[in-house]
Amino acid sequence: MRVLLLGADGFIGRRVADRLLTDPELQVTVLGRRDTADIRFDLAAGSPGALSRFLDAVMPRVIVNCAGATHGSPRALTRSNTVAVATVCEAVRRSHDPARLVHVGSAAEYGPTSIGTPIPESAEPRPIGPYGVTKLAGSELVLSSGLDAVVLRVFDAVGPGVPAASLFGRLAEGLRRAVERGEPQLRTADLSAFRDFVDVRDVARAVQSAAVSAATGVINIGSGAAVRVRDAAQALVRVSGFEGRLLEENRPGLPLPAPAPTVDVPGGHEPRLPEPRPLAEPVLWRQADVRTARDRLGWRPRVPLEESLSDVWTEAACRI
Template identity: 70%
Template structure:
């Protein structure tokens, strides 16, 4: 099976790439902005036509989109999380490859939950900031595209390379600084939230 992975060098993309590369039945092509991508392409600035030509040449059966941004202002988040997905959807509509799109969404699309409650998969999304709004807009683009597509909303991923801007990344950095300073303890606040970690 031919798989095109978008955002293969990002936090989630690296893990997805490792898993796909371990499967001998998968022929993986990585598309991204970095030099170590198989093909360099900026989804936020590239044209759907150029991406369509690439899709027609590679002819993947599945496109997995792990690309995006977790930090920045509303404009950058919209460009990297929403406009980029619009480019992918339009290119897939134009292409003859017929690939299935797997869009990686996130818990921020739901927004904050009420204390003592949990967020179910069918909860009404109410994102609380520009990041969640940009990811929810991308989800809506994918689900309304008419493509063979699915959105996976990933909750609280953690592991090596956790982004510094995420809550767990900030915690890891605070712990590192405390250990370097020889502090025997670290005072934390807001520990009432319960999360499922992936």
């Protein structure tokens, strides 16, 4: 079966590419802006008509859309997460033999939810911030397109290749520097929220399962467990061997965590993460209800969080 992969250079896209390329039943063609792509095309700037001509030439049975942006101005996020998706949907509709579409969405589309409760796919999306709003707009375009399509709402992906701008990407780099310099303290962003961390390799398995399934609609992809970000950060600290303290910078308007004890170190320094900043969305709780993924895709997460964080640290440690 021929698969057209969009967004193969991103964090999730790279792992999806690895997964699909090892499946002997699949023939994978990559479309993107970079020279490494089989077909050069800018989804945010190209026309649906031009893309539909590529589709008619390649004739994929499935299109996997991992393309998108997590950071940038509202206008840039709109181009990457909404306009590009509109181009894909219109191009598929115009093609002679419309392919199945597997679209990678985000748990940020849900926005704030009740603390202590898993989020089902039936929950009303209430995103806050440009990222969640633009991702939801893209997903709604897919769901209302009339195509054979499924949206995978991926929760907090972590693991090897995690972006440097992400919380754990910044934390791993800060720990690397602190270990290298023997520093006693490290400042971080606020870590009081709860998140549902899922390994990026498990996400890739879910995408593969969705590509060969007949499932449609929205399907959550997460671990099914909420973990306090502070606990996950401490797990990364343990793996790194850092023996100092994490000092959190608290966000305005959110509850303060218990104060961390401090140690006076004459002449000591407090290394800071590169441009420490709060999480992009003030959402205190995120936990996926993953029963639909189990029932409709036969998918369950396999990689424990400790292994994901160990792999994040291994990559960072290689830069010491």
